[in-house]
Amino acid sequence: MTQDINVLDRVLALQREMVSLCHEAGDECRGMLLYSLATTLKRRHIRLRKQEDLDESIRLHEEVLEMRLSPHPERWRFLHGLAQALERRYRIAQDINVLEQMLVLRRELVSLHHQPGANKFKDMLLYGLVSDLDQRYARLGKEEDLDEAIKLHEVLDMRLPPHPDRWRSLTELGCALGQRYMKSHSPVVLDRMLVLQREAVSLRYEPGANSCQDVLLFNLASTLHRRYVHLGKEEDLDESLELHEQALSLRALDHPGRWRSLREPRDVLQKRYVKSQDPEVLRRMSDLQCEEKELLRCPSVSQPSS
Numbered sequence: 001m002t003q004d005i006n007v008l009d010r011v012l013a014l015q016r017e018m019v020s021l022c023h024e025a026g027d028e029c030r031g032m033l034l035y036s037l038a039t040t041l042k043r044r045h046i047r048l049r050k051q052e053d054l055d056e057s058i059r060l061h062e063e064v065l066e067m068r069l070s071p072h073p074e075r076w077r078f079l080h081g082l083a084q085a086l087e088r089r090y091r092i093a094q095d096i097n098v099l100e101q102m103l104v105l106r107r108e109l110v111s112l113h114h115q116p117g118a119n120k121f122k123d124m125l126l127y128g129l130v131s132d133l134d135q136r137y138a139r140l141g142k143e144e145d146l147d148e149a150i151k152l153h154e155v156l157d158m159r160l161p162p163h164p165d166r167w168r169s170l171t172e173l174g175c176a177l178g179q180r181y182m183k184s185h186s187p188v189v190l191d192r193m194l195v196l197q198r199e200a201v202s203l204r205y206e207p208g209a210n211s212c213q214d215v216l217l218f219n220l221a222s223t224l225h226r227r228y229v230h231l232g233k234e235e236d237l238d239e240s241l242e243l244h245e246q247a248l249s250l251r252a253l254d255h256p257g258r259w260r261s262l263r264e265p266r267d268v269l270q271k272r273y274v275k276s277q278d279p280e281v282l283r284r285m286s287d288l289q290c291e292e293k294e295l296l297r298c299p300s301v302s303q304p305s306s
Contacts, residue, residue: 008044015040031067034060035078042085051092058085076118076125079109083128096139103132123159126152130172137179146183150176167203167216170196174219187230193223201243217247218261225268234275241268259295262288 015037022030038060045053061082068075083105090098106129113122130152137145153173159166174196181189197220204213221243228236244265251258266288273281 005044005047008040008047012037012040012044031064034064034067035081038064038085039081042081042088045088054085054088054092058082058089061085070112073115074117076109076112076115079105079112080121080125080128083109090135096136099132099136099139103129103136106132123156123165126156130156130176134176143183146176146179150180164206164208167200167206167209167212170200170203171212171216171219174200174223178223181226185230187227190223190227190230194220194227197223214247214250214261217243217250218264221247221268222264225264228271237268237271237275241265241272244268259292262292262295266292 015033019030019033019037022033038057041053041057041060044050045057061078065075065078065082068078083102086098086102086105089095090102106125109118109125110129112118113125118125130149133145133149133152136142137149150173153169153176156169156173159169163169174193177189177193177196180186181193197216200209201216201220203209204216209216221240224236224240224243227233228240244261248258248261248265251261266285269281269285269288272278273285
């Protein structure tokens with residue numbers, strides 16, 4: 001790591017000198033040099049977490065953007081660079097004003113997706129805006145943010161097979177609809193979530209999705225459990241339990257998220273026991289409860305929030 005940092009420091013020194021030799025404020029060359037310097041500072045911030053590197057990177061990105069006013073054909077690239085730097089600042093400070101800045105930039109980015117070079121990154125640009133809307137909804141609870149995020153997710157859902165990231169689009173749209181269901185408790189929304197999650201599960205062996213099989217199975221199991229609570233269909237309860245068991249089998253005993261996978265299956269088993277009074281179901285509930293208690297005694301497991 002020390003060697004990598006030394007290389008970054010050397011690159012920064014060279015870039016600073018190059019910027020100092022390029023004096024014309026509106027010069028095309030100067031803009032690219034400033035952009036390169038801002039990008040390298042952002043990289044060093046990722047490695048060393050120096051706040052001054054991030055602050056300088058943002059300042060330089062803003063300077064470059066002022067030099068690349070619309071309709072500059074590369075404006076989208078510089079908007080994206082500044083949005084990424086602000087995203088890092090938001091993660092640290094959780095400042096709602098920074099999030100608002102990000103939204104302004106990302107809206108403009110999406111509006112420029114037709115520009116040469118930007119058009120092949122349309123999905124990425126849309127995801128950035130969706131992520132910002134999701135975060136603002138989580139902070140402020142504005143229904144219009146959730147509605148807009150869902151509409152954009154629907155656009156991303158048009159990643160038709162065999163698009164390699166279709167499973168991701170399906171999953172994220174399902175999560176957004178889950179937020180809507182928490183407000184509306186509409187069975188129509190639940191049914192839509194189930195359609196999406198079933199398809200996502202069917203794609204779980206695809207490259208990229210295979211490492212998330214447990215999450216895809218858990219999402220579908222959880223939604224079936226919700227529909228059982230809502231409609232009381234026994235087949236939803238049975239399928240939910242079967243999927244939970246599959247998800248658990250993919251999380252080894254030392255998996256950092258295993259304890260989180262234990263509570264809902266216990267709830268599903270409890271509902272089945274109320275119906276069946278089957279001692280085997282009661283025994284399985286007890287096994288999961290004992291395992292959860294044991295895992296929570298382990299120092300490496302994060303305690304659940306109350």
